[in-house]
Amino acid sequence: MSATADPADKSNPAHRLGFEKDQIIQELGYDEDTDQELREGIEEITGTDLVDEDYDDVADAVLLWHRDDDGDLTDSLVDALEYLAEGGLIWLLTPKTGRDGHIEASEIADAARTAGLSQTSSIAVAKDWAATRLATKAATKGGKR
DSSP states (O other), X not given: OOTTSOTXXXXXXXXXXXXXXXXXXXXXXXXXXXXHHHHXXXXXXXXXXXXXXXXXXXXXXXXXXXXXXXSOHHHHHHHHHTTEEEEEEEXXXXXXXXXXXXXXXHHHHHHHHHTTOEEEEEEEOSSSEEEEEEEOHHHHTTOOO
């Protein structure tokens, strides 16, 4: 993918996540199985590199890759909130049904509710990954997207 591509290009798989130019996106849970095309697409849209858990400022959104064997999902969501700007979103990426590490939708809903988040949508965003949009109360009341 070219760094000069049009951020509105609908063929970019990251376009469906709603990121905008100059946003800071913090990525948590990166591993060898994460979708590189999606990661590059996000960087193409925002014009910035994804930042990791060592980033010492707040992010506009958190991209959380989570698999069934990654530990407690609620704990991961609560940890992700520490990095999030007021009104920010968490995009929870989990393996699709039938893939290793798949997490049931009911478990995602329970973990989100326990962490104080609202589940607003779920989409297929990559070959092996589904994305669930989780919003803080500030984001659901008209904050940033």
